[in-house]
Amino acid sequence: MSPAEPRTLTIFERSRDGRRAFAPPATDVPERAVEELLPAAAIRRTPPRLPEVSEPEIVRHYTNLSKRNFDLDTGFYPLGSCTMKHNPKVNERVAGLPGHARLHPLQDAPYARGALELMWRLERALAEIAGLPHVSLQPSAGSQGELAGLLLTRAYHEDRGETRTKVLTPDTAHGTNPASVTMAGYEVVKVGTARDGGVDLDDLRTKTAEDVACLMLTNPNTLGLFDTGIEEIARTVHEAGATLYYDGANLNAVMGISRPGDMGFDIVHFNLHKSFTQPHGGGGPGAGPIAVSDRIEPYLPVPRVVHVPSTNGAEPVYELRHEAPKSIGRLRGFQGNFGVFVRAYAYICSVGGDGLRDVSETAVLNANYLRARLAEAGVGELLPAAFDRACMHEFVLSGAPAKRELGIKTLDIAKRLLDHRVHPPTVYFPLLVDEALMIEPTETETRETLDAFAEAIRSILDEAREDPDIARNAPYDTPVRRLDETSASRRPVVREQHHPG
Amino acid sequence: MTRYTSATGADRREMLDAIGAASVEELFADVPESMRLRRPLDLPDGMAEQDVHDHLAALAARNRHCDAEVSFLGAGMYDHYVPAVVDAIAQRAEFLTPYTPYQPEVSQGTLQAMFEFQTAISELTALPVANASLYDGPSSVAAAAYMAKLETGRTRLVASRGVHPHSRATLATYGRGYGTTLEEVALDATGATPIEELASAVDGETAAVFLQQPNFLGTVEDLGPLVEASRAHGALVVCAVDPLTLGVLEPPGEFGVDIALGEGQPLGNRLDFGGPSFGFFAAQERFIRRMPGRIAGETVDVDGRRGFVLTLQTREQHIRREKATHNICTSQALNALAGVVYLSWLGRRGVVEIGELMLRRTAYTRERLGLEAINPGPVVREFAVRVPDLDALLERARAAGINPGYPLRRDYPEYGDGLLVAITERRTRADIDRLAEVAAAAREQVTA
Structure with missing residues (x-):
C-alpha cells in the first residue's frame, strides 16, 4: 500500500452529526407527543446510529464501492454451475413498470389480473420446458426448491402410509443438496461416481432400498456430463418406490432438447437466475420454481394460481387458491419473487421456444469449443479434462499436473486470471476432482471471448514455467490483493465499530 | 441465433472443426434417443424487443398498483x-450483474455493502451480529427455528398468534421436515399476546418462542414481560420486528431477545407483488457460528489494506454440506444493498x-x-x-x-x-x- 492511499471508509465512518439526505414530508396531522402515544417502556431511548450523510455523499460512496466489483456487463464470467449469461436490459425495464413494481402482494385478484396471468403463463412455459404438468413458482431460490421437493416427497410417501428416512445424493452433488436433505429431516446417503463420470449404478442399486425416499440428481451433472445411465437410474429409483428429483442448476444445457419429465424425473427445480437471466445481484435475488408430475401435484405449496378459461366470450379469470387439503403449505411470504418471474417471462417471450433450444445448443457448442482450445498442446497436458468425453454446457479440468509440474495451484491460476480482467471459473468443486476448475462459458459469449480466455490460461502457464511466483502472489492489479480469510474467521469483525459523528 | 447469442454460421462451422465434431447434434450423443424431444417446444416464437415490452406492459396495465389507488x-x-438514489445505486451493473462474492479481490463493493448492511441491522435491532440477508421475513422465521433446534436439541415451538400468518404457516411447513411441532398462543381481547397464557405454553421441551413487534394486528406488545416469560425454561426467544418502526420503538436487543429478524421490504424495496425483498437476521454474539446465511467480515490483504471477505463459511452448505446450519446459497444481496442505501438516506x-x-x-x-x-x-x-x-x-x-x-x-x-x-x-x-x-x-x- 502506498502511503498516499487512503484507508477504505465505510458509510458509517463518513457520518457527521447533522448531515442528512432525507427531508421528511410535512406533518399534516396533530403533532402529539410520542409519550402520549406509546407506553414509556416501548419508546426507544437512543436512536440507532445510522449514518448521517447527504445525498451526494451516498452517491459517491456507493458508486465508488461499485467500481471495486467485477461484473458480468464488464467481462467474461465463466463460473461453473452458475450460468453467468447476459442479463437482457429490457427485462429490467418491464420489471420496473409501476403495474409490476408498485403492486401490493395482497391486492385482490380482480385488480391483480395481469400479475396472476403472467404467473400462470410462466408456469405453463416452465411446465412445457420441464415436461412435467404442474408448477409452483413459490420457492425463493434453488435451495428452497430443493427443500420443497423433499417436503413434497415426504408428504407423498406419508400419504401412502410409507415411512422412508434416507435420501441419495451423488458425491458430485451441489452442497445445497445434502444441506437440504438434512433440513428436510432425512439422512444423506452418498452414491459414488463411475469411471465415465456418471452415477455408479452398482453402488446405486446396493443403496436403493425400501427406506430410500428420493434420489437427487443433476443432469448434466456438475462434471458437465450427461449421465448416460439415466434410464437405468430412473428405473432403479422408481422400482423402489422413491422419487427422482432434478436439480435444475444445469438446465441451460438441455432446454428444448431433452426434458427432465421425459427422463423420468418426478420433481424439478428451475433457477430463474441461471437459465432464465435474472441478474445475480451479487448473491440474489433468485427464484426456484418447481415442476412436478401428477402424483406429486396434490402436495404443492399454497397459494396456487388458478386459471378459469373464458366461456361465452367472457374474460378468463385468474385467482389465488389458498387452501388445498394435502398441500405442504407455504414456504415463504406472499406469492414468491414476482419481480424475478417478470424477468424470466420476458426472457422466454424474447427468445421463444426455438430460441431456447438454440440457447442450449450454443451453450454446449461454446463449452466444447473452449474445452478443445484448452486441450491444445502447452495447456492440455497441465490442465487435462477430468473426464475425456464430450461435455455439455460446462466442463471440469484438473489442475493437478500444473501443480506437480509448475508448482502452481488451481487457486493461483484463478487469482492470476483476475489480472487478465476475467472472472475465474468455479474452483475446487466438484470435490472428487483434484485441483478442479469448473468452466461454464454460456451461450452469450462470442468465440473471440473464448479465444481470449484460452490465451490468458496459456500465458499464465507459460509465465509459470519461467517464474511460478508470479501466479503464487497474484493478483496484483485488483482493488485489494489476497485477503487474510483465516484471521477473519478466527476473530470475526462483522460490523463497523467506528462511528465518528 | 437469438439476439442474445452471437455464434454465426461461420463461427459454428469453425468451432465444430476445432472440436472435431461434424454437427452440433453430435455433441448431444450422450442423450439417449428415448429422452430426446423430437418436436419444437410448444411455446410461441421469439418476439422483437418492442413486442415483448408491449406485451408485458399490457399485462402490467391490468394491475391496480399503489399509484393507481x-x-x-x-x-x-x-x-x-x-428514493431515487436507491434505484440509481441498485441498478448499477457492478452491483446488479455479479455472482456471490467468491473472489473477494474483485468483489469488495458487494462485500463492503454487506458489511455495512450488517452494521445497519445491528444498530437497528441493538444486537451485535447480523447476517447479510435471507430470502424474506417468513423464511427467516423458519431459519431461526432450525437454528433453535440445533442449539437446544428440542423440537417444540411456541408462537404468538400475533406473529404474521405467513410466518406461522412457513414454520409449520418447514417443521414437517426438521421435525418440530408448533403451538400457537391466541391473542387476548385487546389484540395483544397474553403473558400468562404464553408462560404456561412454554415448557422444558420448548426450543424457541416466537413473538412479533408490532404484532400482525399492529399492537405494540409489552415485550419485556413477554421475553421474560418466554425464556423461563431455556427456550430461545425470537422476535420478528418491522424495521421501520425501530426509530421510535425500543429495539428487541434491549429486551434481551436471542434473535431478531424480519421482512426487509419497508427498507427501500419495491412491493413487486410480494418479492423479491429480503429477510434480515440478527442475534446475540454467542450464536455467530450457528447463524444461517452469508456473513461478511473485515480483514486485511497481503499489503495490509483493509478488505472484506465472506467469513465463518464453515456454517455453510458449500463447505459443510449435510452438516450446514442452513441450505441457503443464493440469498438477497441486491435487495439488502437497497436496504442499506435506504437506511443511509434516512x-x-x-x-x-x-x-x-x-x-x-x-x-x-x-x-x-x-x-x-x-x-x-x-x-x-x-x-x-x-x-x-x-x-x-x-x-x-x-x-x-x-x-x-x-x-x-x-x-x-x-x-x-x-x-x-x-x-x-x-x-x-x-x-x-x-x-x-x-x-x-x-x-x-x-x-x-
Missing part, C-alpha cells in the same frame, strides 16, 4: 417511498422522524375512522378495526379509488369483520380523510 394495504409489505434522525410521522398519522386515522378497535392499545403504523358491513365498505371504497386495507377473515376467522389498516409516510391527511368519509358513508348505508 389510495392504498391502506399493509400486513407485512408497505407502500413506502423508495439516517439517524430520519429513521426517528419517519417513525414519529407514522405514529401520529396512525393515531389520527384510528380516531378519524371512529370504528370499533380490535386492538385499542398502542399502535405505530397499523391497526385493526371491526367493520359492521365489511363488504359494503370494500365495495364503496374500491369505487372511490381507495383500497381500505386487508380483511382479516382469511387468516383470522375470529376477526371475521376485521380490517387491518396500514399507514405510511405516503398516506396524507387528505387520503385519510377520504377513507374516513367513505367509511362513514358505508356505515350510513348499512344503518339506513
Whole structure:
C-alpha cells in the first residue's frame, strides 16, 4: 500500500452529526407527543446510529464501492454451475413498470389480473420446458426448491402410509443438496461416481432400498456430463418406490432438447437466475420454481394460481387458491419473487421456444469449443479434462499436473486470471476432482471471448514455467490483493465499530 | 441465433472443426434417443424487443398498483417511498450483474455493502451480529427455528398468534421436515399476546418462542414481560420486528431477545407483488457460528489494506454440506444493498422522524375512522378495526379509488369483520380523510 492511499471508509465512518439526505414530508396531522402515544417502556431511548450523510455523499460512496466489483456487463464470467449469461436490459425495464413494481402482494385478484396471468403463463412455459404438468413458482431460490421437493416427497410417501428416512445424493452433488436433505429431516446417503463420470449404478442399486425416499440428481451433472445411465437410474429409483428429483442448476444445457419429465424425473427445480437471466445481484435475488408430475401435484405449496378459461366470450379469470387439503403449505411470504418471474417471462417471450433450444445448443457448442482450445498442446497436458468425453454446457479440468509440474495451484491460476480482467471459473468443486476448475462459458459469449480466455490460461502457464511466483502472489492489479480469510474467521469483525459523528 | 447469442454460421462451422465434431447434434450423443424431444417446444416464437415490452406492459396495465389507488394495504409489505438514489445505486451493473462474492479481490463493493448492511441491522435491532440477508421475513422465521433446534436439541415451538400468518404457516411447513411441532398462543381481547397464557405454553421441551413487534394486528406488545416469560425454561426467544418502526420503538436487543429478524421490504424495496425483498437476521454474539446465511467480515490483504471477505463459511452448505446450519446459497444481496442505501438516506434522525410521522398519522386515522378497535392499545403504523358491513365498505371504497386495507377473515376467522389498516409516510391527511368519509358513508348505508 502506498502511503498516499487512503484507508477504505465505510458509510458509517463518513457520518457527521447533522448531515442528512432525507427531508421528511410535512406533518399534516396533530403533532402529539410520542409519550402520549406509546407506553414509556416501548419508546426507544437512543436512536440507532445510522449514518448521517447527504445525498451526494451516498452517491459517491456507493458508486465508488461499485467500481471495486467485477461484473458480468464488464467481462467474461465463466463460473461453473452458475450460468453467468447476459442479463437482457429490457427485462429490467418491464420489471420496473409501476403495474409490476408498485403492486401490493395482497391486492385482490380482480385488480391483480395481469400479475396472476403472467404467473400462470410462466408456469405453463416452465411446465412445457420441464415436461412435467404442474408448477409452483413459490420457492425463493434453488435451495428452497430443493427443500420443497423433499417436503413434497415426504408428504407423498406419508400419504401412502410409507415411512422412508434416507435420501441419495451423488458425491458430485451441489452442497445445497445434502444441506437440504438434512433440513428436510432425512439422512444423506452418498452414491459414488463411475469411471465415465456418471452415477455408479452398482453402488446405486446396493443403496436403493425400501427406506430410500428420493434420489437427487443433476443432469448434466456438475462434471458437465450427461449421465448416460439415466434410464437405468430412473428405473432403479422408481422400482423402489422413491422419487427422482432434478436439480435444475444445469438446465441451460438441455432446454428444448431433452426434458427432465421425459427422463423420468418426478420433481424439478428451475433457477430463474441461471437459465432464465435474472441478474445475480451479487448473491440474489433468485427464484426456484418447481415442476412436478401428477402424483406429486396434490402436495404443492399454497397459494396456487388458478386459471378459469373464458366461456361465452367472457374474460378468463385468474385467482389465488389458498387452501388445498394435502398441500405442504407455504414456504415463504406472499406469492414468491414476482419481480424475478417478470424477468424470466420476458426472457422466454424474447427468445421463444426455438430460441431456447438454440440457447442450449450454443451453450454446449461454446463449452466444447473452449474445452478443445484448452486441450491444445502447452495447456492440455497441465490442465487435462477430468473426464475425456464430450461435455455439455460446462466442463471440469484438473489442475493437478500444473501443480506437480509448475508448482502452481488451481487457486493461483484463478487469482492470476483476475489480472487478465476475467472472472475465474468455479474452483475446487466438484470435490472428487483434484485441483478442479469448473468452466461454464454460456451461450452469450462470442468465440473471440473464448479465444481470449484460452490465451490468458496459456500465458499464465507459460509465465509459470519461467517464474511460478508470479501466479503464487497474484493478483496484483485488483482493488485489494489476497485477503487474510483465516484471521477473519478466527476473530470475526462483522460490523463497523467506528462511528465518528 | 437469438439476439442474445452471437455464434454465426461461420463461427459454428469453425468451432465444430476445432472440436472435431461434424454437427452440433453430435455433441448431444450422450442423450439417449428415448429422452430426446423430437418436436419444437410448444411455446410461441421469439418476439422483437418492442413486442415483448408491449406485451408485458399490457399485462402490467391490468394491475391496480399503489399509484393507481389510495392504498391502506399493509400486513407485512408497505407502500413506502423508495428514493431515487436507491434505484440509481441498485441498478448499477457492478452491483446488479455479479455472482456471490467468491473472489473477494474483485468483489469488495458487494462485500463492503454487506458489511455495512450488517452494521445497519445491528444498530437497528441493538444486537451485535447480523447476517447479510435471507430470502424474506417468513423464511427467516423458519431459519431461526432450525437454528433453535440445533442449539437446544428440542423440537417444540411456541408462537404468538400475533406473529404474521405467513410466518406461522412457513414454520409449520418447514417443521414437517426438521421435525418440530408448533403451538400457537391466541391473542387476548385487546389484540395483544397474553403473558400468562404464553408462560404456561412454554415448557422444558420448548426450543424457541416466537413473538412479533408490532404484532400482525399492529399492537405494540409489552415485550419485556413477554421475553421474560418466554425464556423461563431455556427456550430461545425470537422476535420478528418491522424495521421501520425501530426509530421510535425500543429495539428487541434491549429486551434481551436471542434473535431478531424480519421482512426487509419497508427498507427501500419495491412491493413487486410480494418479492423479491429480503429477510434480515440478527442475534446475540454467542450464536455467530450457528447463524444461517452469508456473513461478511473485515480483514486485511497481503499489503495490509483493509478488505472484506465472506467469513465463518464453515456454517455453510458449500463447505459443510449435510452438516450446514442452513441450505441457503443464493440469498438477497441486491435487495439488502437497497436496504442499506435506504437506511443511509434516512439516517439517524430520519429513521426517528419517519417513525414519529407514522405514529401520529396512525393515531389520527384510528380516531378519524371512529370504528370499533380490535386492538385499542398502542399502535405505530397499523391497526385493526371491526367493520359492521365489511363488504359494503370494500365495495364503496374500491369505487372511490381507495383500497381500505386487508380483511382479516382469511387468516383470522375470529376477526371475521376485521380490517387491518396500514399507514405510511405516503398516506396524507387528505387520503385519510377520504377513507374516513367513505367509511362513514358505508356505515350510513348499512344503518339506513
